Amino acid sequence: MSTYPPTLCGLASFTAALRAALPSGAVGGVVRAVDAESPARPAEPGGVVGDLVAGSAASCRQAAALLSREDVAIVQHEYDIYGGRDGDDVLRVLAGLPVPVIVVLHTVLTAPTAHQRAVLNGVLAAAAAVVVMSEIARARLVAGYDVPEGRLVVIPHGAVVPRDAGTVVPHRSQHRQILTWGLLGPGKGIEAMALLPRREPAPRYLIAGRTHPKVLAWQGERYRRSLRLRIEQLGVTDLVRFDSRYLDPVSLSRMISHAEVVLLPYDSREQVTSGVLIEAVTARTPVVATRFPHAVELLSDGAGLLVNHQDPAAIAAAVHTVLADRAVADAMAAAGGIAARRLGWASVAKQYCGLAAEVMAARAPVVA
16 A cells, blocks of 8 residues: 555555565555545556545555555655645554555654554554564654564565666766756755756766656746756756756656766754655665755765765865766766666565565464
8 A cells, every 4th residue: 555656756666566566466456645536547557456535534445455465565654645634544454454564664753743553553563574674764663652562574665676786887878967866955956956066078967757746736837947047056057957857766766877976965953864865876886865864874895975965165175076086986886886776676675575585484374
């Protein structure tokens, strides 16, 4: 149960990629979380068996009935994808499930509201197993929430790993491209571009990805327009461009592989999972990132450089280091190649299959 294509969001892409990587005999139906009921279709895409409509008690009961047909239910959790206050509709669904549940947490807040904490503790209590995608997420969960003993597992976010990972030097664009996927923070990467030395060939900064549908519904394209205005004010219109497409994982991986640097100037200090960070590392593309938790953990082996939040000068200096020093960039690519061996979707799906077998065995009745 999760958001799912054609919804355009990170959780939808994650769920579709995980489902595609599972062995065909292990794949069940998908209950898709949606904001409103959609018109009936002759055949839902990708194995969708029904929708969980936000705010509908009847839909919660139907979702539970659909998930109960399977041997194990995998429930993706993020507060804003389910209906109710802080997504507490998910608790109604979980309460109606007789089958074991694997809950996958995409966010673990360090300072949740009392209700957010109560919702997540309720989700944890209903889970036969809880998956987080980084060690920092595991530590935060243990420190701040009621984690059932022995049920917490770390399985990394998967990535599309190039077939030549570790054997062939990645091809890079002749235009020395810097890539940011998504609209990440108030223009720190753009401000850093204004501070880079103007040398030929000058690097180009590509900001790729659509505005998130929920942001678009709330404020339209106001944020994107503010970024364009900032580009004009800083005099870097010739260096920065936008690509507003929402790319599938394979297309995103290809775009990343043609960049010389992936820049992730997140303002958030809460982000314990970043799919594009995983994609960049496994594509062996050097990363410059602010010190959000997942970056601190994943880049510790040398696949990128960390900079302080809110510091365009530090971002510019780190990007310049990668672009100017081939030895530094090659060392980062090599570290990414090592990480790719454990981060491909096939490896990740295998771990989910093993975990599902464990929770099913634990639920099986003991024969005297």
